[in-house]
Amino acid sequence: MGENLEDQKKLHQQILLNTALENKDIHNFRDEFLSLHPYDQARFFIEIDPVHRKQVYYFLSPKEMAFLFEQLEIEDEEYRKLLSEMLPQYAADVLSYMFTDNAVDVLNILEKDQVASYLTMMDQGEAQEIKDLLHYEEYTAGSIMTTEYVAIEASQTVRSAMFILKNEAAKAEMIYYLYVIDEEKRLVGVLSLRDLIIEEDDTMITEIMNDRVVYVSVSDDQEDIARRMKDYNFLAIPVVDFQRHLLGIITIDDIVDVIDEEASEDYSKLAAVSDMDSPSKSPFSAAKKRLPWLIVLLFLGMFTASLIGRFEDTLKQVALLAVFIPLIGGMAGNTGTQALAVAVRGIATGDVNEESKWKLILREAGTGFITGATCGILIMIIVYVWKGELFLGLLVGISILASLVVATMSGSLIPLLMDKLNIDPAVASGPFITTINDIISILIYFGMANLFMNHLI
Amino acid sequence: MGENLEDQKKLHQQILLNTALENKDIHNFRDEFLSLHPYDQARFFIEIDPVHRKQVYYFLSPKEMAFLFEQLEIEDEEYRKLLSEMLPQYAADVLSYMFTDNAVDVLNILEKDQVASYLTMMDQGEAQEIKDLLHYEEYTAGSIMTTEYVAIEASQTVRSAMFILKNEAAKAEMIYYLYVIDEEKRLVGVLSLRDLIIEEDDTMITEIMNDRVVYVSVSDDQEDIARRMKDYNFLAIPVVDFQRHLLGIITIDDIVDVIDEEASEDYSKLAAVSDMDSPSKSPFSAAKKRLPWLIVLLFLGMFTASLIGRFEDTLKQVALLAVFIPLIGGMAGNTGTQALAVAVRGIATGDVNEESKWKLILREAGTGFITGATCGILIMIIVYVWKGELFLGLLVGISILASLVVATMSGSLIPLLMDKLNIDPAVASGPFITTINDIISILIYFGMANLFMNHLI
Helix, strand or coil, X not given: CCHXXXXXXXXXXXXXXXXXXXXXXXHHHHXXXXXXXXXXXXXXXXXXXXXXXXXXXXXXXXXXXXXXXXXXXXXXXXXXXXXXXXXXXXXXXXXXXXXXXXXXXXXXXXXXXXXXXHHHHCCHHHHHHHHHHHCCCCCEHHHHXXXXXXXXXXXXXXXXXXXXXXXXXXXXXXXXXXXXECCCCEEEEEEEHHHHHHCCCCCEHHHHCECCCCCXXXXXXXXXXXXXXXXXXXXEEEEECCCCEEEEEEEHHHHHHHHHHHHHHHHHHHCCCCCCCCCCCCHHHHHHHHHHHHHHHHHHHHHHHHHHHCCHHXXXXXXXXXXXXXXXXXXXXXHHHHHHHHHHHHHHHCCCCCCCHXXXXXXXXXXXXXXXXXXXXXXHHHHHHHHCXXXXXXXXXXXXXXXXXXXXXXXXXXXXXXXXXXXXXXXXXHHHHHHHHHHHHHHHXXXXXXXXXXXXX | CCHXXXXXHHHHHHHHHHHHHHXXXXXXXXXXHCCCCHHHHHHHHHHXXXXXXXXXXXXXXXXXXXXXXXXXXXXXXXXXXXXXXXXXXXXXXXXXXXXXXXXXXXXXXXXXXXXXXXXXXXXXXXXXXXXXXXXXXXXXXXXXXXXXXXXXXXXXXXXXXXXXXXXXXXXXXXXXXXXXXXXXXXXXXXXXXXXXXXXXXXXXXXHHCECCCCCEECXXXXXXXXXXXXXXXXXXXXXXXXXXXEEEEEEXXXXXXXXXXXXXXXXXXXXXXXXXXXXXXXXXHHHHHHHHHHHHHHHHHHHHHHHHHCCHHHHHHCHHHHHHHHHHHHHHHHHHHHHHHXXXXXXXXXXXXXXXXXXXXXXXXXXXXXXXXXXXXXHHHHHHHHHCCHHHHHHHHHHHHHHHHHHHHHXXXXXXXXXXXXXXXXXXXXXXXXXXXXXXXXXXXXXXXXXXXXXXX
């Protein structure tokens, strides 16, 4: 990509922009700055100090600032800080020039009276559109949809549809699909801009539109919508109410963010980092997020300890037993995590459902048996060769076999149960499953050791 | 969404389609089938038996089958099976009607002589385009790009660009960006279809095109490209060689798949399921995938066991020591996984880089100290209250403190080291880090126990 050349160009640009800001040179600044992609504008803007940022507010129109604002990916506090730096009317204008869905995202992190004051400073129609969207619950279609779509009527021709499109192109968020509605604003069809431009001007929309529209309901979960858009390869999907009135559209860029967020979320939960803590946060804030989990696990661990405590006499007689505690617990924990990961991803992608769930649990039990038998025989041989203890080897081997079967089954059963109870199965994090399986495997190990004590001494 | 109504409609469709297939009624079948979205066509097609599928091959043209084929998301063997069901010339035609990038994906899973035979049956130009793409390495821009883009020249007007677009619209994969090239096919600009349709017919392309094009190099990694497209909210990105010649474009639907795959991959690695095994696979194939990891961990576990074995005399004297082995090992393992997850995601999203990496390791050490001290003090109190053993409590508490500091540091240090050595840091999976930290924590625990033996007896 010629990284060095690119980097040099970027550095040169930054120097130009900074000099223009220093000199309050509005012309050079605007020339250079507005030729950048809004994402690059945003990256420059967020790096400079507040004094220079104030200068930028004077140099850019609210509309230009709105484009930049759409591209920011910053923490909630930073949004609040930036808005507080602007004159209130300027901030209100920036928000009203943003696409409605993005403006709503920003407004959602502000105080209620702050939101109200911005809304009163906006154009009535715009304020109403924003108010409508503010009602929708987080993680639903309503919360991520935008109202800037292009709608046409079925009775139109290609020519008149093209005319509408040209007029709305500048302010619509996505112009590559046109949604066809009837007199009552009910969604009846869709056509792509591609269809439109290859057709003759006099063709009727009804003739070329696709009347089997795939749509989502305003209360649908964003994760389900993401899966649907990924399956159909759509750039946007229409959102309707229960009477099929068109309310808005969800665009692919928001869906990319949803997929990314949900994946991060599942990942952090598997590792029991309740909320993904950003690597730049302080150790105190990181510790605060992780401690609740660790303390739960500490008490679970204490429970394990008290279980082993009951076998203190056994341990005194055969101290060698203790040697294999971490091995058996560890193997059970690891296998459980593997089974958990398969089940959680399967539920998330829809591969695992009501019908196939028993098949999965049986499959996992089978997998546990095969891996358990292999590892069990292996360990038996090792213990026999290493310590010359056939019976101890047998005990450890059978414990591993039993633990692995139980661990794989619980690893798939627990997330499936949680899903059934409408709890996000990803909450059954790795460490939790690990600890549960630790306890079970140690019970099996010491239980068996106790039974066959006379063979061990 | 009126799920029940939708479901009933779908069922009705399926019955219609199946009846048409039974009766060899080509007209009814085509009427109904071709009105479905290709994704729904694909879902119906993949569910029916081979005899009915053969019927479908007779009913659909290769071009219609190609649209359906683009939407299939099936295993490699299934692609091979479907192609072998078709007449060779039909199969070759289907492949040549597919978008080049998707045809290449399918060809990549076939035997070399099979590929060669299909290529000879294709149109020369199409075969050449496919051959060019077959060369690129997996996971690079070249391997996921398509050559069906729309290119125009800078010297054209809006009118002539629109004319080209109308001609190419039917066969281009993405017509919403037009890439501007010079006489030597070098990429010099880009404009969106949105820009094109709002401009006057006589405007020159040079006047309205954006000459600061964001592009990627053909050898760039697909994960980096995904991040870039997500940042810029592009629907497509151009791919160039080192002299900036335009070679192809990557479209957002492929990027959505990349993001999803990479997230799944990181997730499975954290759980040490080397390749995400599909929930529908047999226990043998699942066991085969998991066993290598489990056996590595088994040997690491044996190493832990042999370490504890060295303290057999200590254990014989104070059997109570064994009681806390799983607790200490478990806490260290869990904390390590948390630190690992933060580091791996940080590296993946670019939040953690050369400069910030020492800050992260220090941050993690700090987090380990705070969580370790909290849990350590807690456990000391519990052990004192429960067993009345102040010194044992102190020993367990300090061991937890030391283990957690080491575990958080190794959890972030190991993936950072791997990244430095150009190994995918996600390979440092949860169970691996867990086992490493198990070993370290037990060394700390028994090491200290041995030192202060006289206080314990």
